[in-house]
Amino acid sequence: MFFLWVVEFFLCFFAFYLLLLPADEASLVHLTPAWLAFLPALHAPTASHALLLSCAIGMASLVIGLYRPEICLQMRQLMLNTVVAGLLAFPAMLLVSMVTNVDVSFLFGQDAFWPVKIFLTWILLLFLPRLGFRVIMRLGLLTRNVAIIGAPRDAARIEAAIAVRRRGFFRVAAVVPAAEAARVTPGWLGQQRIWGVIIATGAHPDHPAGRLAGLGLPVFEDVDFCERHLRRMDLERLPRDWLLAAHGLSCGHIEAAARRLAEIVMSLLLLAFTLPLLLLTALLIKLDSPGPVLFRQERVGLGGRVFTIYKLRSMRMDAEAGGPAWASRNDSRVTRVGAFIRLTRIDELPQLVNVLRGEMGFVGPRPERPQFVRQLGEAIPFYHDRAYVKPGVTGWAQVNYPYGASVEDARQKLSYDLYYVKYRSLFLDGLIVLATIRVILFQEGAR
Structure with missing residues (x-):
């Protein structure tokens, strides 16, 4: 754009x-x-x-x-x-x-x-x-036709990812089984008006990547396509040693110091600016339901270390009498004031204290509870890799995917979290902060 x-x-x-x-x-x-x-x-x-x-x-x-x-x-x-x-x-x-x-x-x-x-x-x-x-866009003048070489399952996965992220720019025009890759010729590509080809990693030992690239045609492996055009990681094709190429983990001392300084300054300014709002919200919480104003909970942070996160209480005191559970839309455990502060993200403001203490960053994967981390770590490959960076008040997943309360939602968010881990930079942090303002203003992903 x-x-x-x-x-x-x-x-x-x-x-x-x-x-x-x-x-x-x-x-x-x-x-x-x-x-x-x-x-x-x-x-x-x-x-x-x-x-x-x-x-x-x-x-x-x-x-x-x-x-x-x-x-x-x-x-x-x-x-x-x-x-x-x-x-x-x-x-x-x-x-x-x-x-x-x-x-x-x-x-x-x-x-x-x-x-x-x-x-x-x-x-x-x-x-x-x-x-x-x-x-x-409606006329399709900017739409790029792509062909996928691989199994129908691979095509469905890539097509679903395209639909979520870049509607109107890419269209899957053809799916070619790996065993029939030889029929992908210049003549066929011209007839189908193919802009580029996506090849499922390891789909076939004789796939025509080199031959097609030699024709000047954009050729992507599915992993590369997801990263370059969809800004997320393909978890099903992610190699075990993917962290070796994670540039976001190798930032220098100057960048680390600049990030930390920015976090401290922004947290102090936000706390000072929102102090009247915090005091008013605390009063409303006390008037609305019995219990403390602040809610403390254990979360998993950098390197798997457990820390205590601070939030404004938005649920009843007996909300987890039946055990830990994800919040859902129209959750009956949420108080009247709690529904509003969740919608506007006011309940997250006390986490700025966690940022000042160095337990969280301003930007990073959202920290989860130890019980959920164990559960999701068993169900989703690479889930624990998100702990290689500090958790954040906001993150790449939060500005790209709505709030979810299932293992599948956690899998989708992980694809964005790992993209952030790989490409973390001050520039990306700035984009996420700006996008967070949009998310709050338009209540995207509110729960």
């Missing part, structure tokens, strides 16, 4: 430039082929304001998730996200202005309805490019 970002940025800049240009300067602009001649003589104050507005809407769009391709296929969600991004752009603009020292009084200098005009312009500039992108 980089192309969409570039188009949107320049569209916003020139639209706001023309909108904000003073009347005595507007005569310089003529929408003719000679129009570009005025670029070297841009009206400096207007250009800085237009740049500020463009940066603000770009930041808001990134946080809200408007650069995700799949959002263009969901009209209702697209409209909602667009409006929220427009509203979020105002505080984003104030943040940018603080950094760049650009005066924002121009927002209120024209007339009383000027902020409304800017907001509606934002909405229009966000919605129209994505509406066009939606039409292009």
Whole structure:
């Protein structure tokens, strides 16, 4: 979606430039082929304001998730996200202005309805490019046909993974049994309009990977395809020594120190900022049901070490009288206040104390209870490998997969957790933090 970002940025800049240009300067602009001649003589104050507005809407769009391709296929969600991004752009603009020292009084200098005009312009500039992108996707102009060489079971698994992650971009056009791989010829590929081939690892000793790659065709092993295009690990094809290629485990001292410093600063700022909210929530919890405000529970952390996690209590005191159990939708054990703080993730805020103590990171796989770790470790291969990094308040699985309460859900989330373990970086951490804001705002995966 980089192309969409570039188009949107320049569209916003020139639209706001023309909108904000003073009347005595507007005569310089003529929408003719000679129009570009005025670029070297841009009206400096207007250009800085237009740049500020463009940066603000770009930041808001990134946080809200408007650069995700799949959002263009969901009209209702697209409209909602667009409006929220427009509203979020105002505080984003104030943040940018603080950094760049650009005066924002121009927002209120024209007339009383000027902020409304800017907001509606934002909405229009966000919605129209994505509406066009939606039409292009609906027409299939961006869809890439892929052929899978392997067993039908492999094809079904890969097709299901594509449907979850990248709707509209890849389509399984053909499935070729491994024993019939010889019929995958240039002529056949042209007839089927195949963009690339996915080969199930070890599907056949004579699979034509080298021959197809020599034709300039993208050829992927299924494991590689999942990582590069679906941003998750293929657990069924994961080699036992996969950790040898896990770059996220070999970060240097500088990166580790920077990550720890960022965790401490962000945790302190969030605790200070949300302290009134925490106090109000604590009062409501006490009024709503008997019992302590804080909930303490053992969780498994880095290297399998057990630590005590802190949360705001959201369930009745007798919630686990029958033994440990995953929370489910409309869980009768959840209190009235508990339902709200779970929905908004307010119950997770005390975990910032765990971050300050070094037991958790800001980003990482979510820590599980010892009982569930033993159960899932027996049922799911590689489950214990997620303990090679610190657990986190948020994680790659949390922003890509909804809340689940089953072994299969845990398996799906593990595929994202192990991707994070392999590719962990400060850049990926930043993307996850931004995506978490979207998840909270739109209550994705709430339980």
